[in-house]
Amino acid sequence: MTERQVILVDPYAGAADYADAFRARGVTPVAVLTTPTPLPAYHHTWAPDRFHTVHHHTGDLAALVRTVRAHDPLAVIPGNESGVLLSDALTQELWPGTGNDPELSEARRDKWPMARALERAGVPHPRTLSTADEEEAANWLRETGLTSRALVLKPRRSGGTDAVRKVEPGEDWRPSFRALLGSVNRFGLPNDTVLLQEFAAGTEFAVDTYSVDGELGIVSVAQYTKSTRADRIGIYDAVDYLSPDDPRVAQLGAYTRDVARAVGIRTGCAHTEIMLTEDGPRLVETAARLAGSCLQHSARLATGDCQIDRTVRHLLDGEFTRGFVRERPTRVLWLSAPHAGTLRGGTVLDEARELPTFQRLGRAYPDGAHVPRTEDLFTSLGWVLLAGDTESAVDADTAAVRDIESRLPIEPSPPNPRQSRTGWESC
Incomplete structure (x- = not known):
């Protein structure tokens, strides 16, 4: 086989853009799905x-290795959290010792081994327990002094703030525990245990990186704005990109390097979410894959670069970039539905295209579709990317987008089991 090929594991959503980036350089993309x-x-x-x-x-890894090896690929790249473990296994079989630490693979996918890896490495993190036993949880809360503190309960192997619940100080945590235990997460995996963590109060940031041979390069640092709806926390509202000379960047970068070492990230992309608290950085979670949704587009607007571009340059040109610049103020605005219903007149969003800083619009649902109440990234209505010459210009257009969002007509209605999302419209 003479043509160059690359293997992309679970390249859903924004990870599918790997295909275009590699094709532009003469490399053929091949997809591997972890599920039938x-x-x-x-x-x-x-x-x-x-x-x-x-x-x-x-389920037959040996057979898949033979299939993948026949493509003589340049690399195996995870496109989503669901592809991390299989990507690790394939890389270890094809090029032993060249990927991320295979002994810590679970710590890069499962939040419980992740927390234990940070503890072994002495990296500060929220106190964490995974259990299916309410009494074990109650005893742990008493022993750690967290009984009357705010808590977060979440699945171990999900993402996109799926089913993440906050329990306020003094509130009974057991109903949230019972609701999570035994449920099925967004990746189709049963939540046979529940992850309990102390709530880390502060400002949340995302540090996106690309590593080569254990050396970590920062691609971008962004600040999240998220909101809460009842006990559901982490509903995405906005992302703003920081300049490299922002003093928080150095602190967050140093902490991200500690996290990467603790969980064995040595090569490729990682997306690390960190809460900057009064006591310093505390890990929300890290994922050994690129930042999803529209965040590759927004990073390019903000910095002129992104994780996909760094991956391609490294694999094809041997290039490694350690830092980043910020070329312009850039913001991602996620769109939310305050209640479930039928979307009518969603074309009102087209008004955003006329704004001076408008760059791109993504819609998750067509007109006439039943939309759920937004509770996580998966139930977002879409997003708008803004970028301009000044922060004030982006702020002005942010207010305009929020006004447009408030005028989205969503008529209360029961869901139609035959109707579902038809795909993202992005332009």
């Missing part, structure tokens, strides 16, 4: 036509 059919949570973003071939993992 696309994950339901990402079905609307699955675009098989963007890949030369699609293979499915049936």
Whole structure:
């Protein structure tokens, strides 16, 4: 086989853009899905036509290794959290010792081994327990002095703030525990235990990186704005990109390097979410894959670079970039539905295209679709990317977008089981 190929594991949503970036450099993208059919949570973003071939993992790793080896690939790259473990396994089989630490693979996917890896490495993090036993949880809360403190309960192997619940000080945590235990997360995995953590109060940031041979390069640092709806926390509202000379960047970068070492990240992309508290940085979670949704587009607008571009340059040109610049103020605005219902007249969002700093619009639902109440990233209505010459210009257009969002007509209605998302419209 003479043509160069690359293997992309679970390249849903924004990770599908790897395909275009590699094709532009003469490399053929091949997709591997970790499941026999696309994950339901990402079905609307699955675009098989963007890949030369699609293979499915049936559980026989040896057979999949033979299939992948026949492509003589440049690399195996995870496109989503669901692809991290399989990417690690394939890389170790094809190029032993060249990928991330195989002994710590679970710590890069499962939040419980992740917390224990940070503890072993002495990296500050929220106190954490994973259990299926209410009494064990109650005893742990008493022993750690967290009984009357705010808590966060979440699945161990999900993402996008799926089912993340906050329990206020003095509130009974057991109903949230019971609601999570035994449920199925957005990746189709049963929540056979629940992760309990002390709530870390502060400002949340995302540090996106690309590493080569254990050396970590920072691609971008962004500040999150999120909101709370009842006990659901972490509903995405906005992302703003920081300048490299912001004093918080150095602090967050140093902490991210400590986290990467603790969980064995040595090569490739990582997306690390950190709460900057009064006591310093505390990990929310890290994922050994690129930042998803529209964050590759927004990073390019903000910095002129992104994780996809760094991946391609490293694999094809041997290039490694350690730092970043900020070229212009850039903001991502996520759109939310305050209640479930039928979306009518969603074309009102087109008004955003006329704003001076408008760059791109993503819509998750067409007119006439039933939309759920927004509770996490998966139930967002879409997003708007803004970038301009000044912060004040972006702020002015942010107010205009929020006004447009408030005028989105959503008529209360029951869901139609035959109707679902038809895919992201992005332009």
